[in-house]
Structure formats: structure tokens, C-alpha cells
Amino acid sequence: MTRDEALFDFLLRLGDNTLILGHRVSEWCGHAPVLEEDIALANTALDMIGQTQMWLGLAAEVEGKGRDADTLAFLRDAWDFRNLLLVEMPNGDFGQTLMRQFLFDAFHSVLLGRLMTSSDERVAAIAAKASKEVAYHLERSADTVVGLGDGTEESHARMQAALDYLWPYVGEMFRADAVDAEMVAAGIAPDPAGLREEFDGITTRVLSEATLEIPASSFGHKGGKDGSFHTEHLGHLLCSMQWLQRAYPGCEW
């Protein structure tokens, strides 16, 4: 694996996380419990799709095979996606969506903070731009997790169930592989394992304020970021997201 091949994979991981989660969150558009939340979810999704354009655009440039962000987003199949399993999980109820968002925002904010000092200026520039937006996402998802966790009996139970369901997908964020090792060696990105402490600091503080209990089991699902074993949910998501480009290749408007 050359350095550029590793960088390409690393950029796909960043871009696929925001693409898949951006698409998931956009599924709420017009369905959220109240108008303000609908708008907030749509805005969050929009930021993530914007970040996707930058990450996948750079990935295509690094790859140098004439692809662009759109081709990468719409013409790859499930096994070529490099997103964390967490972001492809179904929306569930509003609480589960916000819990997933909070767990991802916490990880995303820590990662982007480190990427701002990447040895690759292009990576640092995108991280600096995205980081400002993600600070807002985290503030909002954390507030909502606290509001619902420390809310009514019903909302508390739903948030605890969401945390129990999603927590096994957290471990994958911090698992390093050969791509990560290459990025660390090049000074482009931090070792994912080194992000855990800061992530735990955020989640422990917010979840305890939300009166929620972090599951004791350290069992973790994996297979998303290296593409080896996505969940069945990703295929269904791609089916709807990519349908237009598959049915009408190259269609533009």
C-alpha cells in the first residue's frame, strides 16, 4: 500500500462517515416531532453533505483516476464504503437518532480537532472548516441527549435503550489498522486509539448528566471502516440514495 493509497482510504473513511450519516439524518426531513427539530436535523445533514463534498473531492483528487466526489458517492457499492458501522444504523426513534448523532459528534469533534494540525495542508483546511460546524452539532446533540435522558420516564427509558443498542458500535472508532499506521507515520492523522480518552471525557460527562448508564460490556462490532463487513442496513440505504444515478447514469440538473 503506497502512502497515497492509504490516504485515499483514509479520506474515504472521513467522507463516507459524513455521507452516510448525512443521508440517514436527511431521512428525517419532514418527519421530525416538531418544526425546530426538523430544521435542525436538516441543517446538520446539510453540513455533513457539504463536508462530504470536500473529503470525497480530495479523495478523488488523490486517487487521480478521473473520478469525482459524485462518482465516489453514487457509483460505489456497499463493499467499497469505508464508514463506521455506527453511522449506517437505522434512525429508530428520535432519541436513537440523537444518541447516534451525539456519539458520532463526540468522536468527530475530537478527530477534526487533531486533523487541524495535519501535515497535509488540504486535510488541515477541510478539518478547520468542518470543525466549526461540528462544534455546533455536538452542542446540540449533547443538549438533546441530556434533555431526553434526564426527561420523563418514557424518554429516559428510550434513551437508555438507544445507548445500549448503539454503544457496541463505539469501539470501532478507535481501532487502528494499516491505513491508520501509514497516516500516523506521515503525520497526516492521529492514531485512533489516542482519541479515546478525550471521547470518554465528553461521553462520560454528558451521559452522566443525562442520568444514563454506559453499558459495562466492551463488546464491539467492526467491519465498517475497512469495508469487510457492513451491516445489511447499508445496502438498503444505498439503494435509495444511489437509485437515480443507477437508473439514469450521469443525470444532472
Add this chain to the structure above:
Amino acid sequence: MTETIEKPTEAEIWQWLDAVPDPEIPVISVVDLGIVRGVEWQGDTLAVAVTPTYSGCPATSIISMDIETALRDHGIDKIRIAHQIAPAWTTDWLSEKGRAAMEKFGIAPPTDAKGPDHCPHCGSKHTEKLSQFGSTPCKAQWRCKDCLEPFDYFKCI
């Protein structure tokens, strides 16, 4: 042949761009918003550097189109619009003129204090946040607890 036509100065071009309204907040110009980062003649081509407010802001492509149209209307044919993302856009780049126009329009301008200084309608300091997000990526929804009117707050980033 075209050499004989005098090129407008960069100062003139800034003035023209200051007449291009932001598509979402038409009372302020794209220059007030701080998204035009540079204007420079490169030979007979005018290079304009534009930066997005938020990375997913759908207005970005409209803004580029509006800038191009305005420059063409002033007789400039060769235009290159470059999108630059670094340094990342900040609300510190909003002009004073833009901030004042925004407030008059009913949008509270950004402050460092994570919220509006006062209600843009009645001036009351008693305000509360309704939602972290608003009608566009750059705004949040707030409400005045005295005049009870909702209003947009331009988020500080």
C-alpha cells in the same frame, strides 16, 4: 486589440460586488458577508476568490452565479471564480455596514457571547434560544421574552 480597453480597477470591482445581494439575506451584500476573499487581474482574466459560509450552504453556487452575472453586466468577459476554504470563513469578517443592515432587517448580528445581545425588534435583553438552527445554516432561532416575537440570530463561528 483588447489591450486598448482599460481594465476596471480592483477598487471599482469591489464596489460592484458590494452591490450583489446575498440571496438569503438580500439587505447585505456578498462583500458585507465577508465571503469575497480576493479580486485580482491575472492577465486579461479577473480572478475572484469566494469562500463558503458553511460547507453545505446551498446558496454558495447561486452566489458564484450572481457574482459572475454582475461582473458580466459591467462588461467583464473573462472571469475565473475560485472556491477557497482556508482560512475558514468566520463571522468576524462581517462588515459593520452589514451588521447594521442585518439588525435593521430583524436578524440579530453575531456576538461572542453564544447568543444575541438584544432583540432586533424591541431592543430587550431578555431573549431565549428556541433552536440551535434556523432557516439557513448560518442562523439560529431565538425569541424575545418581552415583545414575544421570534427572530433569527446570525450564529457566531
